[in-house]
Amino acid sequence: MYKEIIERFIQAQNEAEAAYAAAASFEREQLRDHAAHTYAVSIRSQDRTASELEGFCISLAGGIVNRARREFAPPGGRLVLDDSAEHKRAGLDLHQDLRKGKTPDLDALWCSLQATYGAGGGARLAYQQAAQHLVRSFGLARRKEVERTASAVILRKTTHSEASGGSRRVGYHSQQPTAECLAALATFAGKAGENELARRLNSIGVHTFEYSYRQKLSLPGLDLVFFKDLWEFKFSHELAEQLMLFIGEYGASFMAERD
Structure with missing residues (x-):
């Protein structure tokens, strides 16, 4: 599920990048005699796209750990979990995966949280x-x-x-x-x-x-x-x-x- 969410976000990025590129190309064709620095439509850099994807994955991973805090805490109680520790337990390294062009396995993170805190494990820890x-x-x-x-x-x-x-x-x-x-x-x-x-x-x-x-x-x-x-x-x-x-x-x- 989480892998598909990331893949759809990447697809949206690619589509947005293509749309901006088309708009930029059209503007430049229509305004050939204008100086380059006056064009209004900017083309996204790869660094900006990569940074946006990284921020999205970090936010999504944070939401997964928050889900575990809610779902595995006892009724009326509070379960404290450390995001970095849970990433390590699941063998997740977001930054390294993204640098290698891999989709971070956030489904594995959720499975790790389920295995650790499901079936009353979260309540006992809380x-x-x-x-x-x-x-x-x-x-x-x-x-x-x-x-x-x-x-x-x-x-x-x-x-x-x-x-x-x-x-x-x-x-x-x-x-x-x-x-x-x-x-x-x-x-x-x-x-x-x-x-x-x-x-x-x-x-x-x-x-x-x-x-x-x-x-x-x-x-x-x-x-x-x-x-x-x-x-x-x-x-x-x-x-x-x-x-x-x-x-x-x-x-x-x-x-x-x-x-």
């Missing part, structure tokens, strides 16, 4: 990635005591904020780690069957989210309390137990590395 983000975000370790109260289990994440009018907003350097933490929690929530919690977590746009000092955001089974330089996550006991089981199953090796 859960492992989520568990690792949560261990890192909350500073969890095997010998660290988790704060428990009569009503909640409390985890804290350093999240620096900055003033935004009369409110606060996540600071620039904390935006990406905080977004990853929330995405990891959403992935866990989906695995735990807490679909509404996953939806609500995924709906928080960290880059534009504003809050007040000590404001509380109540979610299903989880309250978030916002301070100047940290966020406090108050899990219900039931949800916290599921979270610890999740981390134990999918993040045990990562926690062991931290000991």
Whole structure:
């Protein structure tokens, strides 16, 4: 399928090149007495055509990996894949293939992604990635005591904020780690069957989210309390137990590395 897409693009390039050449030839025939630099229709160079094809193939390959991220991620969860690593796994070298005049085998890239992440492989990796983000975000370790109260289990994440009018907003350097933490929690929530919690977590746009000092955001089974330089996550006991089981199953090796 992907090979045919590339072949049709190349065919379109050839047809466009022929059409431009015909238009350029007609203009030059009609305006024989004009200086060459005044002609309006330019003829495409081979370098420009090759560059356009390369950009198209890169974009198409990126779309294939994005398709894998969507299709093989668990419901409500996030699967992180590195484009370069997936190209290497599939034995794909776009630039070298194009230099040799070969059509890049993007069908092989999709087959490699299917074989690696299909049949639950993508979900397992997404859960492992989520568990690792949560261990890192909350500073969890095997010998660290988790704060428990009569009503909640409390985890804290350093999240620096900055003033935004009369409110606060996540600071620039904390935006990406905080977004990853929330995405990891959403992935866990989906695995735990807490679909509404996953939806609500995924709906928080960290880059534009504003809050007040000590404001509380109540979610299903989880309250978030916002301070100047940290966020406090108050899990219900039931949800916290599921979270610890999740981390134990999918993040045990990562926690062991931290000991």
